Amino acid sequence: MSKIHVSTTVNGDPVDFLCDPRETLLDCLRDKLSLTGAKEGCGTGDCGACSVEVDGRLVCSCLMLGAEANGKAIATVEGIADGETLHPLQAKFIEHAALQCGICTPGILVAAKNLLEKNDSPTEEEVRYWLAGNLCRCTGYDKIIKAVMETAADMREAS
Amino acid sequence: MRYHTPASFEDAVEIAAQAEGITRFLAGGTDVLVQLRSDLVTPDDLIDIKHIPGTHEIVQNDDGSWTLGIAVTGAEMSEHAGLCAVWPGLVEGMDLIGSTQVQGRATLVGNLCNGSPAADSVPGMMAAGATVSVMGPEGGRVVAVEDIPAGPGRTTLTKGEVITAVHIPARGEAAGDAYQRFIPRTEMDIAVVGVGVSLQLDGDVITEARVALGAVAPTALMVPDAAAALIGSTLDEDAKAKLAAAASAACNPIDDKRGTIEFRTEVAGVLACRTAQRAYDRAQGKKVAKHV
Numbered sequence: 001m002s003k004i005h006v007s008t009t010v011n012g013d014p015v016d017f018l019c020d021p022r023e024t025l026l027d028c029l030r031d032k033l034s035l036t037g038a039k040e041g042c043g044t045g046d047c048g049a050c051s052v053e054v055d056g057r058l059v060c061s062c063l064m065l066g067a068e069a070n071g072k073a074i075a076t077v078e079g080i081a082d083g084e085t086l087h088p089l090q091a092k093f094i095e096h097a098a099l100q101c102g103i104c105t106p107g108i109l110v111a112a113k114n115l116l117e118k119n120d121s122p123t124e125e126e127v128r129y130w131l132a133g134n135l136c137r138c139t140g141y142d143k144i145i146k147a148v149m150e151t152a153a154d155m156r157e158a159s
Numbered sequence: 160m161r162y163h164t165p166a167s168f169e170d171a172v173e174i175a176a177q178a179e180g181i182t183r184f185l186a187g188g189t190d191v192l193v194q195l196r197s198d199l200v201t202p203d204d205l206i207d208i209k210h211i212p213g214t215h216e217i218v219q220n221d222d223g224s225w226t227l228g229i230a231v232t233g234a235e236m237s238e239h240a241g242l243c244a245v246w247p248g249l250v251e252g253m254d255l256i257g258s259t260q261v262q263g264r265a266t267l268v269g270n271l272c273n274g275s276p277a278a279d280s281v282p283g284m285m286a287a288g289a290t291v292s293v294m295g296p297e298g299g300r301v302v303a304v305e306d307i308p309a310g311p312g313r314t315t316l317t318k319g320e321v322i323t324a325v326h327i328p329a330r331g332e333a334a335g336d337a338y339q340r341f342i343p344r345t346e347m348d349i350a351v352v353g354v355g356v357s358l359q360l361d362g363d364v365i366t367e368a369r370v371a372l373g374a375v376a377p378t379a380l381m382v383p384d385a386a387a388a389l390i391g392s393t394l395d396e397d398a399k400a401k402l403a404a405a406a407s408a409a410c411n412p413i414d415d416k417r418g419t420i421e422f423r424t425e426v427a428g429v430l431a432c433r434t435a436q437r438a439y440d441r442a443q444g445k446k447v448a449k450h451v
Contacts, residue, residue: 004162021160021161021162021205022160022195022201024192024196043196043197044193044196044197045189045192045193045257045258045260045261046258046347048258048260051260054263057232057234057263058259058260058263059260059263059264060260060261060264062192062196063188063189063192063193063260063261063264064188064192064264065162065185065188065192067162067207068185068188068207068209111259111260114259115259129259129346130259131259132258132259132346132347133257133258133259133260133261133347134258
Protein backbone atom coordinates (compact mmCIF):
# COMPACT_ATOMS: atom_id res chain seq x y z
CA MET A 1 0.00 0.00 0.00
CA SER A 2 1.37 3.40 -0.92
CA LYS A 3 2.29 5.73 1.90
CA ILE A 4 1.18 9.31 2.26
CA HIS A 5 3.79 12.04 2.55
CA VAL A 6 2.96 14.50 5.34
CA SER A 7 4.68 17.85 5.92
CA THR A 8 3.85 19.51 9.19
CA THR A 9 5.39 21.36 12.10
CA VAL A 10 5.62 19.84 15.55
CA ASN A 11 6.43 22.17 18.44
CA GLY A 12 7.69 24.68 15.90
CA ASP A 13 10.03 22.31 14.06
CA PRO A 14 9.33 21.40 10.41
CA VAL A 15 8.74 17.66 10.16
CA ASP A 16 8.15 15.26 7.27
CA PHE A 17 7.00 11.68 7.55
CA LEU A 18 5.39 8.92 5.52
CA CYS A 19 2.32 7.22 6.93
CA ASP A 20 -0.27 4.63 6.10
CA PRO A 21 -3.69 6.23 5.58
CA ARG A 22 -5.07 4.28 8.54
CA GLU A 23 -2.48 5.54 11.02
CA THR A 24 -3.64 8.15 13.50
CA LEU A 25 -1.75 11.30 14.37
CA LEU A 26 -1.05 9.64 17.74
CA ASP A 27 0.57 6.63 15.99
CA CYS A 28 2.69 8.98 13.89
CA LEU A 29 3.82 11.12 16.84
CA ARG A 30 4.81 8.11 18.92
CA ASP A 31 6.12 5.63 16.35
CA LYS A 32 7.60 7.84 13.64
CA LEU A 33 8.67 10.97 15.55
CA SER A 34 9.46 9.30 18.90
CA LEU A 35 7.31 11.83 20.73
CA THR A 36 5.86 9.49 23.31
CA GLY A 37 4.38 12.10 25.64
CA ALA A 38 0.90 11.67 24.16
CA LYS A 39 -0.46 8.31 25.32
CA GLU A 40 -3.08 5.95 23.97
CA GLY A 41 -5.52 5.31 26.82
CA CYS A 42 -8.76 4.38 25.09
CA GLY A 43 -8.24 5.11 21.40
CA THR A 44 -11.85 6.31 21.17
CA GLY A 45 -11.64 9.95 22.28
CA ASP A 46 -12.94 9.34 25.80
CA CYS A 47 -9.85 9.61 28.01
CA GLY A 48 -7.85 12.58 26.65
CA ALA A 49 -4.44 11.02 27.33
CA CYS A 50 -3.51 11.68 23.69
CA SER A 51 -4.44 15.41 23.79
CA VAL A 52 -2.44 17.70 21.50
CA GLU A 53 -3.03 21.08 19.89
CA VAL A 54 -3.62 21.32 16.15
CA ASP A 55 -3.44 24.92 14.90
CA GLY A 56 -4.05 25.99 18.51
CA ARG A 57 -7.15 23.80 18.89
CA LEU A 58 -7.23 21.07 21.56
CA VAL A 59 -7.96 17.65 20.01
CA CYS A 60 -7.50 13.96 20.69
CA SER A 61 -4.66 12.80 18.45
CA CYS A 62 -6.23 9.31 18.41
CA LEU A 63 -9.26 10.74 16.60
CA MET A 64 -7.27 12.33 13.79
CA LEU A 65 -5.38 10.68 10.96
CA GLY A 66 -1.69 11.38 10.52
CA ALA A 67 -2.51 12.30 6.92
CA GLU A 68 -4.79 15.07 8.18
CA ALA A 69 -1.83 16.76 9.88
CA ASN A 70 -0.41 17.87 6.53
CA GLY A 71 0.15 21.64 6.63
CA LYS A 72 -0.95 21.95 10.26
CA ALA A 73 0.93 23.17 13.32
CA ILE A 74 1.01 20.48 16.01
CA ALA A 75 1.90 21.17 19.65
CA THR A 76 2.58 18.34 22.11
CA VAL A 77 3.57 18.13 25.76
CA GLU A 78 7.23 17.90 24.68
CA GLY A 79 7.05 21.56 23.63
CA ILE A 80 5.61 22.92 26.85
CA ALA A 81 8.85 23.44 28.80
CA ASP A 82 11.34 26.11 27.73
CA GLY A 83 14.53 24.07 27.55
CA GLU A 84 15.33 23.01 31.10
CA THR A 85 12.80 25.47 32.54
CA LEU A 86 9.50 23.81 33.31
CA HIS A 87 6.23 25.46 32.33
CA PRO A 88 4.49 26.89 35.44
CA LEU A 89 1.82 24.17 35.11
CA GLN A 90 4.47 21.44 35.18
CA ALA A 91 6.15 22.97 38.23
CA LYS A 92 2.81 23.32 40.03
CA PHE A 93 1.79 19.73 39.23
CA ILE A 94 5.03 18.56 40.89
CA GLU A 95 4.51 20.87 43.89
CA HIS A 96 0.97 19.56 44.44
CA ALA A 97 1.79 15.95 43.52
CA ALA A 98 -1.05 16.26 41.03
CA LEU A 99 -0.11 12.97 39.44
CA GLN A 100 0.54 9.40 40.44
CA CYS A 101 1.05 6.95 37.58
CA GLY A 102 1.47 9.81 35.10
CA ILE A 103 -0.33 8.31 32.10
CA CYS A 104 -2.94 11.08 32.00
CA THR A 105 -0.54 13.90 32.90
CA PRO A 106 0.76 14.91 29.43
CA GLY A 107 -2.80 15.20 28.11
CA ILE A 108 -3.94 17.17 31.14
CA LEU A 109 -0.98 19.56 30.87
CA VAL A 110 -1.69 20.20 27.19
CA ALA A 111 -5.42 20.70 27.88
CA ALA A 112 -4.84 22.96 30.89
CA LYS A 113 -2.29 25.09 29.00
CA ASN A 114 -4.79 25.47 26.15
CA LEU A 115 -7.44 26.62 28.64
CA LEU A 116 -5.20 29.18 30.34
CA GLU A 117 -4.24 30.65 26.97
CA LYS A 118 -7.92 31.29 26.24
CA ASN A 119 -9.01 32.21 29.76
CA ASP A 120 -6.47 33.44 32.34
CA SER A 121 -8.94 33.40 35.23
CA PRO A 122 -11.21 30.36 34.91
CA THR A 123 -13.56 29.41 37.72
CA GLU A 124 -13.15 26.00 39.33
CA GLU A 125 -16.32 24.89 37.51
CA GLU A 126 -14.90 26.01 34.18
CA VAL A 127 -11.66 24.11 34.83
CA ARG A 128 -13.58 20.97 35.78
CA TYR A 129 -15.75 21.11 32.64
CA TRP A 130 -12.78 21.94 30.40
CA LEU A 131 -10.90 18.89 31.73
CA ALA A 132 -13.95 16.59 31.72
CA GLY A 133 -12.45 14.79 28.72
CA ASN A 134 -9.21 14.02 30.58
CA LEU A 135 -9.64 10.96 32.75
CA CYS A 136 -7.36 10.26 35.71
CA ARG A 137 -7.84 7.02 37.63
CA CYS A 138 -5.31 7.78 40.39
CA THR A 139 -5.66 11.21 41.96
CA GLY A 140 -9.36 11.94 42.27
CA TYR A 141 -8.86 15.20 40.35
CA ASP A 142 -8.78 17.64 43.28
CA LYS A 143 -5.00 18.07 43.22
CA ILE A 144 -5.10 18.56 39.46
CA ILE A 145 -7.82 21.21 39.64
CA LYS A 146 -6.03 22.97 42.51
CA ALA A 147 -2.76 22.98 40.58
CA VAL A 148 -4.42 24.50 37.52
CA MET A 149 -6.23 27.16 39.58
CA GLU A 150 -3.03 28.13 41.43
CA THR A 151 -1.01 28.25 38.22
CA ALA A 152 -3.61 30.58 36.71
CA ALA A 153 -3.37 32.84 39.78
CA ASP A 154 0.46 32.84 39.70
CA MET A 155 0.56 33.60 35.98
CA ARG A 156 -1.92 36.49 36.42
CA GLU A 157 0.24 37.92 39.20
CA ALA A 158 3.42 37.56 37.15
CA SER A 159 1.98 39.25 34.06
CA MET B 160 -7.94 2.12 2.38
CA ARG B 161 -7.50 5.02 -0.03
CA TYR B 162 -7.46 8.52 1.46
CA HIS B 163 -8.80 11.25 -0.83
CA THR B 164 -8.68 15.02 -0.40
CA PRO B 165 -10.91 16.40 -3.17
CA ALA B 166 -10.80 20.15 -3.83
CA SER B 167 -14.49 20.38 -4.72
CA PHE B 168 -17.76 18.66 -3.84
CA GLU B 169 -18.11 17.69 -7.52
CA ASP B 170 -14.86 15.73 -7.22
CA ALA B 171 -15.99 14.22 -3.89
CA VAL B 172 -19.25 13.04 -5.47
CA GLU B 173 -17.41 11.56 -8.43
CA ILE B 174 -15.05 9.59 -6.18
CA ALA B 175 -17.96 8.34 -4.04
CA ALA B 176 -20.16 7.49 -7.04
CA GLN B 177 -17.41 5.44 -8.70
CA ALA B 178 -16.25 3.70 -5.52
CA GLU B 179 -17.11 0.02 -5.40
CA GLY B 180 -16.44 -0.84 -1.78
CA ILE B 181 -17.25 0.87 1.50
CA THR B 182 -17.07 4.66 1.32
CA ARG B 183 -17.00 7.16 4.16
CA PHE B 184 -16.81 10.93 4.09
CA LEU B 185 -14.44 12.36 6.68
CA ALA B 186 -15.31 15.62 8.41
CA GLY B 187 -14.39 15.76 12.11
CA GLY B 188 -13.79 12.02 12.24
CA THR B 189 -14.94 11.58 15.84
CA ASP B 190 -17.20 8.69 14.81
CA VAL B 191 -15.51 7.54 11.58
CA LEU B 192 -12.11 7.06 13.26
CA VAL B 193 -13.58 5.16 16.20
CA GLN B 194 -15.33 2.79 13.78
CA LEU B 195 -12.16 2.49 11.71
CA ARG B 196 -9.88 1.75 14.65
CA SER B 197 -12.24 -0.77 16.21
CA ASP B 198 -12.56 -2.58 12.86
CA LEU B 199 -16.33 -1.97 12.83
CA VAL B 200 -16.14 -0.15 9.49
CA THR B 201 -13.00 -0.11 7.37
CA PRO B 202 -13.67 2.09 4.35
CA ASP B 203 -12.07 1.24 1.02
CA ASP B 204 -12.32 4.92 0.17
CA LEU B 205 -12.13 7.64 2.82
CA ILE B 206 -12.99 11.04 1.36
CA ASP B 207 -11.74 13.97 3.47
CA ILE B 208 -14.01 16.89 2.51
CA LYS B 209 -12.35 19.49 4.75
CA HIS B 210 -10.05 20.76 1.97
CA ILE B 211 -13.00 22.01 -0.08
CA PRO B 212 -13.16 25.84 -0.03
CA GLY B 213 -15.85 27.32 2.21
CA THR B 214 -16.35 24.25 4.36
CA HIS B 215 -14.94 25.97 7.47
CA GLU B 216 -17.11 29.11 7.26
CA ILE B 217 -20.05 30.38 9.30
CA VAL B 218 -21.85 32.96 7.15
CA GLN B 219 -24.87 35.11 7.94
CA ASN B 220 -26.63 35.82 4.65
CA ASP B 221 -28.22 39.14 3.68
CA ASP B 222 -31.70 37.84 4.58
CA GLY B 223 -30.53 36.97 8.11
CA SER B 224 -30.33 33.23 7.51
CA TRP B 225 -27.13 31.28 8.19
CA THR B 226 -25.00 28.95 6.10
CA LEU B 227 -22.61 26.67 7.99
CA GLY B 228 -19.85 24.77 6.22
CA ILE B 229 -19.68 21.03 6.79
CA ALA B 230 -16.30 21.25 8.55
CA VAL B 231 -17.33 23.88 11.13
CA THR B 232 -16.58 22.41 14.55
CA GLY B 233 -18.64 22.59 17.73
CA ALA B 234 -15.96 24.80 19.29
CA GLU B 235 -16.16 27.24 16.37
CA MET B 236 -19.96 27.43 16.73
CA SER B 237 -19.75 28.06 20.49
CA GLU B 238 -17.18 30.81 19.92
CA HIS B 239 -19.35 32.57 17.31
CA ALA B 240 -21.11 35.32 19.28
CA GLY B 241 -23.57 36.16 16.49
CA LEU B 242 -24.78 32.59 16.03
CA CYS B 243 -24.97 32.00 19.80
CA ALA B 244 -27.08 35.15 20.24
CA VAL B 245 -29.63 34.13 17.62
CA TRP B 246 -29.76 30.32 17.88
CA PRO B 247 -28.54 29.50 21.43
CA GLY B 248 -30.50 26.24 21.57
CA LEU B 249 -29.03 24.88 18.37
CA VAL B 250 -25.53 25.76 19.58
CA GLU B 251 -26.06 24.27 23.05
CA GLY B 252 -27.14 20.96 21.50
CA MET B 253 -23.91 20.76 19.52
CA ASP B 254 -21.87 21.94 22.52
CA LEU B 255 -23.11 19.04 24.67
CA ILE B 256 -21.38 16.47 22.45
CA GLY B 257 -18.30 14.97 24.07
CA SER B 258 -15.34 16.72 25.63
CA THR B 259 -13.40 19.90 24.84
CA GLN B 260 -11.18 17.75 22.64
CA VAL B 261 -14.13 16.29 20.74
CA GLN B 262 -15.59 19.80 20.31
CA GLY B 263 -12.35 20.72 18.53
CA ARG B 264 -13.19 18.27 15.74
CA ALA B 265 -16.86 17.24 15.78
CA THR B 266 -19.29 18.75 13.24
CA LEU B 267 -23.06 19.15 12.86
CA VAL B 268 -23.17 17.18 9.63
CA GLY B 269 -21.06 14.38 11.07
CA ASN B 270 -23.37 14.11 14.05
CA LEU B 271 -26.38 14.03 11.69
CA CYS B 272 -24.93 11.48 9.25
CA ASN B 273 -23.63 9.15 11.97
CA GLY B 274 -27.32 8.40 12.41
CA SER B 275 -27.46 7.99 16.18
CA PRO B 276 -31.02 8.41 17.51
CA ALA B 277 -29.40 10.16 20.51
CA ALA B 278 -27.35 12.66 18.47
CA ASP B 279 -27.43 15.82 20.59
CA SER B 280 -27.25 18.37 17.78
CA VAL B 281 -30.13 16.94 15.75
CA PRO B 282 -33.27 17.89 17.76
CA GLY B 283 -32.02 21.48 17.98
CA MET B 284 -31.47 21.63 14.21
CA MET B 285 -34.91 20.11 13.59
CA ALA B 286 -36.62 22.55 15.97
CA ALA B 287 -34.83 25.42 14.23
CA GLY B 288 -36.16 24.27 10.86
CA ALA B 289 -32.65 23.71 9.52
CA THR B 290 -32.11 22.20 6.08
CA VAL B 291 -29.06 20.73 4.35
CA SER B 292 -27.85 20.96 0.75
CA VAL B 293 -27.16 17.55 -0.74
CA MET B 294 -25.09 16.96 -3.87
CA GLY B 295 -25.08 13.68 -5.74
CA PRO B 296 -24.41 12.14 -9.16
CA GLU B 297 -27.92 13.17 -10.25
CA GLY B 298 -27.56 16.78 -9.09
CA GLY B 299 -28.43 18.74 -5.97
CA ARG B 300 -31.38 18.97 -3.59
CA VAL B 301 -32.26 20.68 -0.34
CA VAL B 302 -33.51 18.39 2.42
CA ALA B 303 -35.03 19.10 5.85
CA VAL B 304 -32.77 17.81 8.63
CA GLU B 305 -35.57 15.57 9.94
CA ASP B 306 -35.64 13.74 6.58
CA ILE B 307 -31.96 12.67 6.76
CA PRO B 308 -31.96 10.02 9.55
CA ALA B 309 -33.50 6.69 8.49
CA GLY B 310 -32.77 4.59 11.58
CA PRO B 311 -29.87 3.81 13.90
CA GLY B 312 -26.68 4.29 11.87
CA ARG B 313 -28.59 4.88 8.61
CA THR B 314 -29.51 7.93 6.53
CA THR B 315 -31.68 8.58 3.48
CA LEU B 316 -28.63 9.69 1.47
CA THR B 317 -28.00 7.47 -1.56
CA LYS B 318 -24.73 6.28 -3.12
CA GLY B 319 -22.50 9.16 -4.07
CA GLU B 320 -24.53 11.78 -2.19
CA VAL B 321 -22.84 14.16 0.22
CA ILE B 322 -24.13 17.02 2.36
CA THR B 323 -22.46 20.26 1.25
CA ALA B 324 -23.82 22.84 3.75
CA VAL B 325 -26.25 23.41 6.61
CA HIS B 326 -28.85 26.18 6.33
CA ILE B 327 -30.44 27.75 9.40
CA PRO B 328 -33.36 30.15 8.90
CA ALA B 329 -33.39 33.82 9.83
CA ARG B 330 -34.76 34.55 13.27
CA GLY B 331 -37.23 37.34 14.02
CA GLU B 332 -37.65 39.31 17.21
CA ALA B 333 -39.40 37.68 20.18
CA ALA B 334 -38.15 34.22 19.29
CA GLY B 335 -36.10 31.69 21.24
CA ASP B 336 -34.87 28.11 21.17
CA ALA B 337 -33.41 25.62 23.61
CA TYR B 338 -32.07 22.07 23.80
CA GLN B 339 -31.86 19.96 26.92
CA ARG B 340 -31.04 16.32 27.50
CA PHE B 341 -31.21 13.91 30.39
CA ILE B 342 -28.05 11.95 31.24
CA PRO B 343 -27.17 10.13 34.47
CA ARG B 344 -23.91 12.13 34.79
CA THR B 345 -23.12 15.84 34.44
CA GLU B 346 -20.93 15.62 31.31
CA MET B 347 -19.52 13.23 28.71
CA ASP B 348 -22.53 10.94 28.29
CA ILE B 349 -25.12 9.92 25.70
CA ALA B 350 -28.65 11.35 25.87
CA VAL B 351 -31.34 9.18 27.47
CA VAL B 352 -33.86 11.77 26.24
CA GLY B 353 -33.15 14.99 24.32
CA VAL B 354 -35.60 17.79 23.51
CA GLY B 355 -35.27 20.73 21.12
CA VAL B 356 -37.85 23.53 21.16
CA SER B 357 -38.08 26.68 19.05
CA LEU B 358 -40.77 29.31 19.70
CA GLN B 359 -42.01 32.55 18.14
CA LEU B 360 -44.03 34.87 20.37
CA ASP B 361 -46.42 37.77 19.83
CA GLY B 362 -46.41 39.52 23.19
CA ASP B 363 -46.79 36.66 25.68
CA VAL B 364 -48.58 34.37 23.24
CA ILE B 365 -46.79 31.60 21.33
CA THR B 366 -47.60 31.97 17.63
CA GLU B 367 -45.22 29.37 16.17
CA ALA B 368 -43.61 26.33 17.75
CA ARG B 369 -41.45 23.38 16.70
CA VAL B 370 -40.69 20.52 19.09
CA ALA B 371 -38.26 17.67 18.37
CA LEU B 372 -37.33 14.67 20.52
CA GLY B 373 -34.12 12.64 20.49
CA ALA B 374 -33.19 9.21 21.89
CA VAL B 375 -36.80 8.02 22.28
CA ALA B 376 -37.32 6.39 18.85
CA PRO B 377 -35.18 4.90 16.03
CA THR B 378 -34.64 8.44 14.72
CA ALA B 379 -35.03 11.91 16.21
CA LEU B 380 -38.68 12.92 15.85
CA MET B 381 -40.62 16.04 15.01
CA VAL B 382 -43.68 16.13 17.31
CA PRO B 383 -46.41 18.26 15.68
CA ASP B 384 -48.89 17.48 18.48
CA ALA B 385 -46.47 18.93 21.03
CA ALA B 386 -46.09 22.09 18.94
CA ALA B 387 -49.88 22.35 18.60
CA ALA B 388 -50.21 22.15 22.41
CA LEU B 389 -48.05 25.30 22.69
CA ILE B 390 -49.42 27.48 19.86
CA GLY B 391 -51.92 30.05 21.11
CA SER B 392 -50.86 29.60 24.75
CA THR B 393 -48.71 31.63 27.13
CA LEU B 394 -46.97 28.43 28.27
CA ASP B 395 -49.40 28.20 31.19
CA GLU B 396 -49.82 25.03 33.26
CA ASP B 397 -52.58 23.72 31.00
CA ALA B 398 -50.39 24.09 27.89
CA LYS B 399 -47.48 22.40 29.67
CA ALA B 400 -49.68 19.45 30.65
CA LYS B 401 -50.77 19.02 27.03
CA LEU B 402 -47.16 19.41 25.84
CA ALA B 403 -45.95 16.73 28.26
CA ALA B 404 -48.72 14.35 27.22
CA ALA B 405 -48.00 14.88 23.52
CA ALA B 406 -44.23 14.41 23.99
CA SER B 407 -44.68 11.21 25.98
CA ALA B 408 -47.23 9.88 23.47
CA ALA B 409 -44.73 10.31 20.62
CA CYS B 410 -42.09 8.13 22.30
CA ASN B 411 -41.21 4.71 20.94
CA PRO B 412 -38.00 4.07 22.88
CA ILE B 413 -35.81 1.08 23.66
CA ASP B 414 -35.00 -0.39 27.06
CA ASP B 415 -31.30 -0.25 27.79
CA LYS B 416 -28.82 0.32 30.59
CA ARG B 417 -29.30 4.10 30.34
CA GLY B 418 -33.06 4.07 30.78
CA THR B 419 -36.18 1.92 30.60
CA ILE B 420 -39.05 2.51 28.19
CA GLU B 421 -41.21 3.84 31.05
CA PHE B 422 -38.48 6.16 32.30
CA ARG B 423 -37.67 7.61 28.87
CA THR B 424 -41.37 8.14 28.12
CA GLU B 425 -42.01 10.02 31.36
CA VAL B 426 -38.79 12.06 31.18
CA ALA B 427 -39.64 13.15 27.61
CA GLY B 428 -42.73 14.92 28.95
CA VAL B 429 -40.94 16.53 31.89
CA LEU B 430 -37.98 17.63 29.79
CA ALA B 431 -40.22 19.02 27.02
CA CYS B 432 -41.78 21.39 29.58
CA ARG B 433 -38.42 22.51 30.99
CA THR B 434 -36.96 23.04 27.53
CA ALA B 435 -40.05 24.95 26.35
CA GLN B 436 -39.70 27.21 29.39
CA ARG B 437 -36.07 27.98 28.51
CA ALA B 438 -37.01 28.73 24.89
CA TYR B 439 -39.92 30.90 26.11
CA ASP B 440 -37.71 32.85 28.53
CA ARG B 441 -35.16 33.45 25.79
CA ALA B 442 -37.91 34.64 23.43
CA GLN B 443 -38.91 37.14 26.11
CA GLY B 444 -35.35 38.40 26.31
CA LYS B 445 -34.63 36.90 29.73
CA LYS B 446 -31.14 35.69 30.49
CA VAL B 447 -31.08 31.89 30.50
CA ALA B 448 -27.94 30.38 31.94
CA LYS B 449 -26.14 28.11 29.53
CA HIS B 450 -24.49 25.07 30.98
CA VAL B 451 -20.74 25.71 31.39
